[in-house]
Amino acid sequence: MFKFELVALDSKTSARAGLIYTDHGVIETPVFMPVGTQGTVKAVEQRELVEIGAQIILGNTYHLYLRPGTDVIFKAGGLHKFIGWERGILTDSGGFQIFSLAQFRKISKEGVKFQSHIDGSYHFFTPESIIDIQRILGSDIMMCLDECTPYPCDYDYAFKSNQLTIEWAKRSRERFDNTKPLYGHTQAIFGIVQGSIYPEIRAKSVEELVKLDLDGYAIGGLAVGEPIETMYQIAEFTASLLPVDKPRYLMGVGTPENILEAISRGIDMFDCVIPTRNGRNATLYTREGKFSIKNAIYKEDFTPVDKDCDCYTCRSFTRAYLRHLFNADEILALQLASIHNLAFYLWLVREARSHIIQGDFLEWKDKMLQKIGEKAKIANH
Template structure:
């Protein structure tokens, strides 16, 4: 993987660049639709390419390991061939999913023993095993195995967890570097900064991760319930330490406003389930603000979902009244249209951010956009 930094905004730390992988290039800043179980929920690959214009999507190690299993993925020739997506893929290591299992997992120095949420069967994730699983999945960018601490979290636990995550990272790097990719193309390993909401821990973790010299780096353990300003504070501290010539990935973030603020702090890559999960519940993110399409006020509104996205079929063809009708009837098409629209908007937003970074006026544009995007219509 290669990263070329093209431009930096003069009034912020926003960056525009290009990541090159075996499955194509990615223009940063970028939002990555979440395809947890080999699919972006309710969205065709054709729509991801043509309407949404996604450049990279996510898969999740935990879910793909359980279903369809790495054995099936290997028989298919990797996730790209299994799901028909021929552009880049990033896989989360499963650390966050294991964290969310709560009472049905046990964390030790060796790794994590957990019970499947599907059938209760027992499984064991180690740093080495997670590297092997992600090799089998065949993602272009794979994540180190880490522990995601909850919020709030006591300082002592956060420190112990961070130090164990660093030890796990060393094991991940060793295993990754001594094993070849399975499908004839290179893969890239991203370490993950942890440290909960403690500034000294975040700085120490960022310094440790930077010392590993990998091709890119991630920031984990944020957007887990802490206030947004606290998330921004720690993101800024970490970005000030992580290498300028490597892409930075803020995991699990977030709202449109979160993404613009993250870009201003120097983040290049984002992912979040919000655009699709909220779409299924009737929340639309638009160029004019946030819409709850279930509200009665949209019952006889025959305007497009978002006139600000004229090149989007989903956003310009369907009306607010029609989408409200579909949601009120619990028609599957309603969730699908809303998901395509929200993802199209997110990709449009980061594309516009990139344009303004390259033009040198990102900060002023961002300040106006954040106010618009946070208002409820």
């Protein structure tokens, strides 16, 4: 069965260490989930994800529904079997695509009519159909349909949008309760707290969602352009209202600095495309900061990307070789950089967990931020 167990609380911050039990393994929190939108983490094979310690990945209902389609995934025996992944999967509801593909959609009380970005065909998502699709996908954690508000948006828009998200969550919960998993393993359902940057709307969202007794709660509608301090404030405020005995998931966040700051504010779960997207664009993250491997200084640098990292990239290759691959437009460059960046992110949350349990998280976090924060010096410069 799906269950969350709180293992440790930091005495100086709101940081937590926990365990999420799923039928595809136990997930140690804080956890970072590599983004596998279309059933694949870009440029990274599943066996490499296992080697670097990924416990759960994220897939997207919107994209998988459009391509390859639920009929194909059902015939394959669910998403786990289709993609050859035996560990955890969380599927987003498509709510962010409703936000990001605004020119293709129309929202109503019943659901969302949208036009495929692939072939222009029209489709209609409802809270119920999103649950049905995720039953077919067979993800371990499914998300309720929501509307992600843009930034900036006025109070009235945020209020009405949140009311819609709450009603959709109620309908999602009912559909979830009236359907069963298709592949013999437990599925959990998370709600998504919305409300833009308005604390009173966020509080109302939490109040109504908690009444539904969902398996976990996500904080949505952040990292969409608001000032970074505002994101931290709203995340901390919202997390403080959420049940202690349920996982807390901050959607779409973020940089290494963002993740450490959010962990200190009580967040358990994260996902973001930054490590793979930036990796494909030659930006590498290390324990000493980030840098662009294309810089000329690395032309004859025969040291590992990160001397303290034991991922395949760092064990096997040098900065000079990786720079050469990028400058020669070799596909291998994208793979090696993405592997390393994900390995770094997964190491970072494991270290955070270790220090929460040891009781020195705050001191460790402050030291790490001096090295890897956005204001830190670029590695080796």
